[in-house]
Amino acid sequence: MNAQTQKAGAAEKAAGKKGMGADGERRLNMIDAINDALDIMLERDSNVVVMGEDVGYFGGVFRCTAGLQEKHGKTRVFDTPISECGIIGVAVGMGAYGLRPVPEIQFADYIYPGLDQLISEAARLRYRSAAEYIAPMTVRSPFGGGIFGGQTHSQSPEAIFSHVSGLKTVIPSNPYDAKGLLIASIEDNDPVIFFEPKRIYNGPFNGYYDKPVEPWKKHAQSIVPEGYYRVELGKARKVTEGDELTVLAYGTMVHVAEAVCAAKGVNAEILDLRTIVPLDIEAIEASVKKTGRCLIVHEATRTSGFGAELSALVTERCFYHLEAAVERVTGFDTPYPHSLEWAYFPGPVRIGEAIDKILSE
């Protein structure tokens, strides 16, 4: 890209010039939807600041902040030193002042130097000060694999954060949700980890890596209205209505699960959890009680993954409705390998066999 195109981002989109589909609908990919949400919140709330490595002039290595610095100014959208501890630490301080920082961590794999500030500080500030101080930050970070990024650009560490009291964890699976959930996250008065599945930034990858990827514009959820709207945290989305089994998924795996169920002709009820903390337990319970079978799919490693929590909840709350053991399909318990990426990824074969197993019981 050049300087001209990188500056074209926010302003043009706000004017509605970009993203019109052939059907006249405003269709955006995940990147543009996230950019749109940031643009709107910077406009609406003078306390919102966006910061992170390469997010300023350059507009982010994935272009999510393109054009925002030029439009909103250098004290609202700015680059930071390469220090995740510093980025999150200053976001706590800014929150204490009353700002609403939206820091970006360039890859989720790089978030760990910031964990002390997140876990010991941001997550506990409200509690330890009896709400005198809060940390109303939204930490955006691309996560997940499928781009041959090796072990330092592929991880899905959501369970580390869901395990911490006081942190919310949001994982959108499509452009419409990404925008609405990001706005709701920024407006939330508690710290939110907002993981963006980078494999689906440009299209709803369905796990069939050897087939061409469809762009977002063919997907219903790529219709992104202009202006402000919220998708409330803690509300799952019913992707498909069904009665044979319930599939619980989030992020990229929503699309993979949907494709596998369609290919197998299974009448599944797929719930896109959208946020894992807070969790839409009502939607989960209602669905599992209806179908009597539950498959949980996530890309993250299996042991102590969020699937373990979901499995326990479903078993505790729906035990007498279950007709088969709850199954988990996950990444393997290894670091994310480079060359064997697709052997690692919980793809159609792994999901398909788990479905067969559940339905055979």
Next chain:
Amino acid sequence: MADRPDQAQQGQNRPTLQLHVPEPSYRPGDTVDFGHLTITEAGAQPRPDEGCDAAETNPLTTDLIRVLGDDHLPHGPWDPKLDAGTLREMLHHMAVVRAFDERMFRGQRQGKTSFYMKCTGEEATSISAAMALASDDMVFPSYRQQGILIARGYPLTEMINQIYSNSADKLKGRQLPIMYSSRDKSFFSISGNLATQTPQAVGWAMASAIKGDSRIAATWVGEGSTAEGDFHAACTFAAVYNAPVILNVVNNQWAISSFSGFAGAERTSFAARAVGYGIAGLRVDGNDPLAVYAAERWAANRARANGGPTLIEHFTYRAEGHSTSDDPSGYRSAQEREEWPLGDPVMRLKNHLIALGEWDEERQTALDENCATEVKKATKEAEKNGILGHGLHHPFRTMFEDVFEELPWHLKEQSTQAIHERETKFPEGLPE
């Protein structure tokens, strides 16, 4: 809901605060003039004794140690007085690295692998530095020090096997390309996470001292990554334990799109970090192979004599993009590379050898051709073992090895599952 906005507004005659956000001098399309950089005269910098008090080096942390002058000849007390054979060897390593970078970059564009990083313009900071160390001194590099492996004689084919993640990759296809590891060459496993290697180098050096060994450690980190807490922990531990370690900060001016000002360069030099920690610090012209060699040797001698750590800032320029995933034309002026006042390290070394009467253009042309041939041959050899994504990779079970020393039950189960999935997806065997 800003905290007490009313009082902030009242201000009681206090001035309005302003946030400073650094801005580089040049953006795309800008005319570049590096006239504001202070380029000292080659040979003008004093060379303190290697056993001096750390504070004696303080002036050198804001100066710039240079040896090669505009006349292509060495000047001053930092001249390492290398013989022509050593200089030619250094030039050869540099030519190999340049040819290697060229071919691997092209290989990524051709789809043979996922990722590559060149070190163009920074060759001296790894090659000359590595040559100033003993071959068994332990190095903890960052991701742009392929020159160390090449200077230490690591086979090119092995490097390419790693880059292609193929069936002969000694790292079993697990790591992103260029994240090499070679225990044989005392070269630590490269991490993609930034600056993590710096305290590790200090720890290795402490261990060497605990055991009464004679080997020292050296680490390399980019100027942008010095912002990470790990780097500051490294400096603190190095100072506290007087560790026999060299902390090389490669200041190539750019951390992807962020210029060095986002790591503090608007206020002071990176070498000057040493002053606050009370360790020796040197700031060196990173494009001057003789100066780099001399500074590294000074620090190595100091560490080896129990004189403690040295922080060296190599002042250089990242002539290419951060990686194959980066296009610098989006954030910096293309003229910067042409205008860089410290020139190109390979050209400077070549001109030095010519000025000594030990080299000529014909031999240089032959060297470049030989290196291109050597790299091509190694590439062909490596390609026999496969390229990324074309079936020739390590067996699936290897994905589960080395997570732990022994395979626990759950990884055994998952290994069986992975192999089963492969057989289900490819009943006729894996496609090429």
